[in-house]
Amino acid sequence: MFSTKINIKVLFSIVIISSVIGLIFNSFSSERIPLIRDKEEILFTNITDLNPDSTSTEIRALDTKTVKELFDQEKAVFIDARDKWEFGEGHISGALNVAEYKYEEDKSKLENIAKDRLIIIYCGGDDCDLSKRVYKKMQSDGFKNTFVYLDGFSIWLENNLPIQKVEE
Amino acid sequence: MIKVLQNKYLLISVQFFLGLIFIIAGAQKIINPNGFAESIMNYRIFPLVSINYIAITLPWIELISGILLIFGKYVKENALIYSVLMAAFIILVMSAIFRGLDFECGCFGTNDATRVGWMKILENVGLLTLSVYVYLFGEK
Numbered sequence: 008m009f010s011t012k013i014n015i016k017v018l019f020s021i022v023i024i025s026s027v028i029g030l031i032f033n034s035f036s037s038e039r040i041p042l043i044r045d046k047e048e049i050l051f052t053n054i055t056d057l058n059p060d061s062t063s064t065e066i067r068a069l070d071t072k073t074v075k076e077l078f079d080q081e082k083a084v085f086i087d088a089r090d091k092w093e094f095g096e097g098h099i100s101g102a103l104n105v106a107e108y109k110y111e112e113d114k115s116k117l118e119n120i121a122k123d124r125l126i127i128i129y130c131g132g133d134d135c136d137l138s139k140r141v142y143k144k145m146q147s148d149g150f151k152n153t154f155v156y157l158d159g160f161s162i163w164l165e166n167n168l169p170i171q172k173v174e175e
Numbered sequence: 176m177i178k179v180l181q182n183k184y185l186l187i188s189v190q191f192f193l194g195l196i197f198i199i200a201g202a203q204k205i206i207n208p209n210g211f212a213e214s215i216m217n218y219r220i221f222p223l224v225s226i227n228y229i230a231i232t233l234p235w236i237e238l239i240s241g242i243l244l245i246f247g248k249y250v251k252e253n254a255l256i257y258s259v260l261m262a263a264f265i266i267l268v269m270s271a272i273f274r275g276l277d278f279e280c281g282c283f284g285t286n287d288a289t290r291v292g293w294m295k296i297l298e299n300v301g302l303l304t305l306s307v308y309v310y311l312f313g314e315k
Contacts, residue, residue, distance in 0.1 A: 021236070028235050032205070042227055043227060043228075044227045
């Protein structure tokens with residue numbers, strides 16, 4: 008028959024030894040991360056503060072009102088960080104789809120965009136992190152005038168602002 | 176039925192399969208700890224202070240448990256670790272679905288574009304079933 012007997016000491020040893028190896032490996036790894044994560048600072052920016060050479064480490068965010076103004080003035084490039092299916096179902100009119108999970112593949116779409124161009128990145132809503140991740144990736148690729156539209160597509164849609172769908 | 180389940184070759188095959196999955200899952204996360212930490216954050220359950228600690232240690236528990244399973248060392252103990260982790264992953268993914276969260280699960284590091292969803296739960300239930308089987312019938 009079967010048995011459920013285990014050696015509890017062995018079980019804890021495996022967990023503890025593995026954790027210690029992980030901690031040691033992390034302290035020597037080139038991909039090292041700090042033991043305690045820093046809180047991500049989100050900095051809301053006004054339309055007058057749009058500074059193309061910002062080197063701030065915070066995530067710069069824009070609210071719906073500001074994003075709408077920039078949209079109307081056709082001043083910004085919109086980047087949709089969600090996957091192609093969600094993008095296809097509806098996105099901010101004129102947005103480019105640079106999906107977070109295949110950023111390396113999709114970033115070819117950014118080739119013709121000047122590095123100092125005003126770029127607004129968004130995803131589904133304020134509970135998704137895709138836009139923040141694409142923001143960081145684009146920042147390290149040299150795009151310095153980037154912002155996250157934190158309210159995202161759900162609030163854009165709620166406000167009946169212009170959207171587009173991808174026709175099959 | 177019990178005789179089939181006690182079959183040595185069946186047990187070894189399942190152990191090997193489970194071990195391989197854990198090694199791949201662990202290694203993918205070890206390569207990109209920051210990406211994995213962000214995946215953990217997406218679940219919005221763990222306090223910020225614990226996120227990086229989990230991202231540093233959990234992949235190594237998976238990796239070492241997987242290696243020990245493949246080599247047939249401490250099979251029951253490792254199968255129990257596997258089962259507990261799988262049960263935890265199922266609860267995490269379910270809680271994400273019920274809270275309407277939509278993101279990549281991070282189950283195999285950041286290269287895994289599978290989103291949290293019922294398919295992921297089904298996969299994990301399959302792995303949980305196999306690991307409980309190895310826990311019950313595996314060698315001491």
